[in-house]
Amino acid sequence: MLTVNIETKGNARILAIDGEIDLYSSPQLRKELLAATEAKAPLIVVDLAKVGYMDSSGLATLIEALRQTSDYSGKLKLASLQSGVQDVFALSRLDKVFEIHESVDQALGSNES
Amino acid sequence: MKILSNPKFLRIARSSVLQVAQLAGFADDACQSLVTAVDEAMSNIIRYAYQMRTDQPITLQCIIESDHLKFILRDFGTQADPESLKGRDLDDIRPGGLGIHFIKSIMDSVEYDTSHDIGTELTMIKYLPGKK
Secondary structure: OOEEEEEEEOOEEEEEEEEEEOOOOHHHHHHHHHHHHHOOOOEEEEEEEEEEEEOHHHHHHHHHHHHHHHHOOOEEEEEOOOHHHHHHHHHOOHHHOOEEEOOHHHHHHOOOO | OEEEOOHHHHHHHHHHHHHHHHHOOOOHHHHHHHHHHHHHHHHHHHHHHOOOOOOOEEEEEEEEOOOEEEEEEEEOOOOOOHHHHOOOOOOOOOOOOOHHHHHHHHOOEEEEEOOOOOOOEEEEEEEOOOOO
């Protein structure tokens, strides 16, 4: 099962995901991301430190959220990808599309510069 | 193994594929790739062959041969459309359509057999380390 912990830091909404993201759990992630984009959160950081697996439905969910943030000039960033998840982003070339950071702090810090 | 087309069972298949891949001698990153490919193929069956019905059968065979690892997936739903099996241009950034790309990128051979009266049989082959 997937758990999503939501934290707010300044204007940033941080979604810390714990579990595997697949066809079964990606709707839950989508629901949480939709809540953030509908609220027009200026910055959404998706913390993937505890995500050991992500499939194409997870990627699709993130792409959808990225588009939604772009529509209102918000930002979506990813943080702390495990190596297997990094490989999936590289295989799909989405590592060139998303802003990916080593840590949540780095993702938050990069917004201030 | 035979499982129902409920997405909640995908993790069981992933776990089995991981163990088979490790048994066949693949390194960790290659094992993860194989898990991805089979998981994507099964997700496609659930989505397209069974239109998200959760009570339909999917069989998965994992066979370690002398020089390759073979995965055979069989469903009994809507047959795969060859046009939809091509994958998409990665420069076209949009949700969806990546599963086929992953499968074809990871596996050495991918064959869809729609000659059965019902459903599709998908055979995916990965050569063992040092055997290609």
